[in-house]
Amino acid sequence: MTSGAMIELKGVTVSYSADAPALKNADLCIERGEFVFIVGPTGAGKSTLLRLLYRGEKVTEGAISVAGYDLNTIANKDVPYFRRKIGIVFQDYGLLPNKTVWENIAFALRVTGAGRSETRRKVQDALEKVGMTHRPDALPGEISGGEQQRVAIARAIVNEPDLMLADEPTGNLDPDTSMGIVQLLKFINERGTTVLVATHDAPIVDSLQKRVVAIVDGSIVRDDERGLYRHQILAGKKGGAN
Amino acid sequence: MNPSSILFLLHEGYLNVRRNGLMTFAALGTVAVMLTVLGGSIWSVYRISEYAQHQPQTFNEVDAFMNTSSERDDTLAVMDRVKKLPDASVVHLVTREQAWQDITHQDPTLTESMPDDPLPDKLEIETRDAKNVQHLADLLRDKNAFPELEAVTDAGAEVRMMLAFARLVKLIGGGASLGLFIATMFIVYNTIRLTVFARRREIRIMQLVGATSWFIRIPLLLEGLFHGVVGAAVASIIVLFGGRHIAQFVEQLHSPLIGDVPTQATPLRVAACLILIGSFVGLTGSYLSIHRYLKHV
Numbered sequence: 315m316t317s318g319a320m321i322e323l324k325g326v327t328v329s330y331s332a333d334a335p336a337l338k339n340a341d342l343c344i345e346r347g348e349f350v351f352i353v354g355p356t357g358a359g360k361s362t363l364l365r366l367l368y369r370g371e372k373v374t375e376g377a378i379s380v381a382g383y384d385l386n387t388i389a390n391k392d393v394p395y396f397r398r399k400i401g402i403v404f405q406d407y408g409l410l411p412n413k414t415v416w417e418n419i420a421f422a423l424r425v426t427g428a429g430r431s432e433t434r435r436k437v438q439d440a441l442e443k444v445g446m447t448h449r450p451d452a453l454p455g456e457i458s459g460g461e462q463q464r465v466a467i468a469r470a471i472v473n474e475p476d477l478m479l480a481d482e483p484t485g486n487l488d489p490d491t492s493m494g495i496v497q498l499l500k501f502i503n504e505r506g507t508t509v510l511v512a513t514h515d516a517p518i519v520d521s522l523q524k525r526v527v528a529i530v531d532g533s534i535v536r537d538d539e540r541g542l543y544r545h546q547i548l549a550g551k552k553g554g555a556n
Numbered sequence: 557m558n559p560s561s562i563l564f565l566l567h568e569g570y571l572n573v574r575r576n577g578l579m580t581f582a583a584l585g586t587v588a589v590m591l592t593v594l595g596g597s598i599w600s601v602y603r604i605s606e607y608a609q610h611q612p613q614t615f616n617e618v619d620a621f622m623n624t625s626s627e628r629d630d631t632l633a634v635m636d637r638v639k640k641l642p643d644a645s646v647v648h649l650v651t652r653e654q655a656w657q658d659i660t661h662q663d664p665t666l667t668e669s670m671p672d673d674p675l676p677d678k679l680e681i682e683t684r685d686a687k688n689v690q691h692l693a694d695l696l697r698d699k700n701a702f703p704e705l706e707a708v709t710d711a712g713a714e715v716r717m718m719l720a721f722a723r724l725v726k727l728i729g730g731g732a733s734l735g736l737f738i739a740t741m742f743i744v745y746n747t748i749r750l751t752v753f754a755r756r757r758e759i760r761i762m763q764l765v766g767a768t769s770w771f772i773r774i775p776l777l778l779e780g781l782f783h784g785v786v787g788a789a790v791a792s793i794i795v796l797f798g799g800r801h802i803a804q805f806v807e808q809l810h811s812p813l814i815g816d817v818p819t820q821a822t823p824l825r826v827a828a829c830l831i832l833i834g835s836f837v838g839l840t841g842s843y844l845s846i847h848r849y850l851k852h853v
């Protein structure tokens with residue numbers, strides 16, 4: 315199954331064990347260029363969905379296609395080339411502590427076989443986009459959390475991906491810094507990249523008023539074109555949602 | 557793959573080695589010791605078998621020479637009688653013509669200077685059991701029973717002992733070498749496993765940004781290769797140095813048994829062989845280790 319959409323899930327179920335599946339019978343279609351928030355209480359299955367999308371996980375049942383690849387039939391040797399079309403950002407930044415800011419971003423290019431001059435140009439470009447040109451030689455431990463997340467985002471976009479996946483990118487940041495990161499993600503989206511953000515962070519969802527997909531107990535319960543974080547169904551689960 | 561990528565991979569491999577500092581040192585030391593013992597035993601076994609091959613007779617064999625005056629029919633008659641002896645298992649006839657040819661082949665100048673074939677027919681007799689060599693030789697030397705035989709030679713007691721010893725060394729040395737080979741590979745396997753564990757963040761990121769599995773493997777394979785080659789180089793030096801001392805010691809014994817046996821195992825060949833074994837062990841050990849890890853991610 316492949317289609318023109320950036321992401322297409324049909325009847326997707328993921329079971330880690332015999333208990334209730336982490337994702338059940340999910341249908342979801344995301345077009346190229348969209349900006350989508352995935353919200354839901356803890357344990358709802360948001361991270362599971364994101365892992366599925368970069369093939370860090372396989373479906374137990376159902377059909378899934380991402381960026382033109384059918385992930386049920388993709389060969390192992392093609393997975394690296396598929397991943398080059400996707401930028402991934404995590405809550406804990408995932409930077410290498412003994413490489414500098416510049417080296418961290420360059421690493422993503424070098425390990426895909428990029429040459430020196432191409433790397434130099436693209437790293438500089440990515441640093442400019444995320445506003446981190448001032449300290450390229452700092453180690454991750456020497457800059458703030460918000461700055462580390464900017465570097466992680468630079469690393470995710472340096473390969474010029476079609477799709478960007480962010481799992482709780484503001485989870486460790488204060489509200490002001492979070493807002494800055496979200497503005498950066500919006501800027502990246504405006505330049506053509508499809509962006510998916512899984513989050514607990516109500517203010518950032520509300521500030522953008524973009525598409526919101528809500529998951530509860532592994533089921534997609536809401537899909538609003540221009541949504542807010544809170545809604546009747548989520549409101550009932552509010553205790554678990556923050 | 558472009559040259560700049562190759563440089564990058566080499567650099568990453570070098571970073572592995574350097575970052576693992578003490579562990580690299582420990583692994584190198586262990587691999588070197590293992591390969592020294594391995595190389596030492598392989599070399600001893602090889603050298604001893606060279607000595608053994610150089611002996612004129614194998615230890616369960618008796619040679620009987622006919623009188624030069626006897627005819628071929630006499631030889632065949634004696635051969636029949638020898639075959640019936642309970643101690644003899646295989647009797648092989650080497651005719652004087654064959655012997656002459658062999659010598660001509662080995663050393664033409666020697667036969668040229670001789671007008672005629674002075675050689676007797678020879679019977680090579682294998683005993684059923686090495687213990688009976690002495691008994692069989694004594695029987696054949698009895699002039700009453702075998703007046704047609706001019707001379708009977710068997711490997712002397714010392715030679716027999718040395719050859720038996722050589723066999724033992726081959727057996728034990730061969731087994732020990734195999735064990736050491738596997739143990740060395742296991743050490744590299746474990747070292748690389750620790751490296752892989754120490755680098756799991758890098759590997760994870762490489763996988764997420766779309767590095768191919770070969771790009772992930774190469775620096776780690778290089779590290780395994782480094783352990784194997786450097787360990788083997790150190791081992792070669794120790795083996796060759798030790799080997800020279802042992803050779804000098806054996807020489808000064810002036811034993812007629814050992815004599816001056818030339819060897820095919822030149823220092824260059826010994827070192828090349830060890831480095832080949834080291835590279836193989838290093839690459840295989842690290843490959844297995846990475847393979848196991850990458851499968852589990």
Ligand SMILES: Nc1ncnc2c1ncn2[C@@H]1O[C@H](COP(=O)(O)OP(=O)(O)OP(=O)(O)O)[C@@H](O)[C@H]1O
Nearest residue numbers: 330331335336354355356357358359360361362363
């Ligand atoms: N590797 C795994 N093995 C087994 N169960 C898992 C695994 N990963 C997640 N789960 C289970 O699957 C369900 C969904 O987990 P997931 O991490 O997708 O939730 P989430 O919505 O991202 O939660 P959070 O907001 O806390 O990050 C949970 O019940 C979780 O315990």
Ligand SMILES: [Mg+2]
Nearest residue numbers: 360361362481
């Ligand atoms: Mg999660």
